[in-house]
Amino acid sequence: MTANQDSLIVTLIEQLKAPELTVRIHAGFLLGQMGMQARAALPTLLELRRSEDVHDRRLAAMTLGTLAHDLAEAVPPLLNALHDEDDTVRGLAAEALQEMAPAYEHLRAA
Numbered sequence: 793m794t795a796n797q798d799s800l801i802v803t804l805i806e807q808l809k810a811p812e813l814t815v816r817i818h819a820g821f822l823l824g825q826m827g828m829q830a831r832a833a834l835p836t837l838l839e840l841r842r843s844e845d846v847h848d849r850r851l852a853a854m855t856l857g858t859l860a861h862d863l864a865e866a867v868p869p870l871l872n873a874l875h876d877e878d879d880t881v882r883g884l885a886a887e888a889l890q891e892m893a894p895a896y897e898h899l900r901a902a
Contacts, residue, residue: 857888
C-alpha cells in the first residue's frame with residue numbers, strides 16, 4: 793500500500809465520525825470498496841456498530857458487509873447485528889453474511 797492510500801484510509805476513517813450523515817455514508821462506501829486495505833477502519837466501524845444512532849449502526853453493518861468478504865473479523869459484529877432493534881440493520885447484516893457464506897464454506901466441512 794502506498795503512502796497516498798494510507799493517507800486516504802486515515803481520512804476516510806476520520807470521515808466516519810463526521811457530523812454530516814452523507815459524509816459518513818460516502819466514507820463507509822469507499823472503505824468497503826477497498827476491502828482488506830481498509831482493515832484499519834475496523835475499530836471505528838465496531839464503535840459505530842454500538843452507536844445509539846440507528847444511521848451509524850446501519851452504516852457499520854453496510855460497510856462491514858462489504859469489507860467482510862476479505863475480513864473475517866467482521867463476522868462476529870455482523871452476527872450481533874442480526875439482533876439489532878432496527879430492521880434495516882438486521883437486513884444489512886443478514887445480506888452481508890449470506891454473501892460471505894461461499895467464502896467460508898470450508899469451515900462447515902471441517
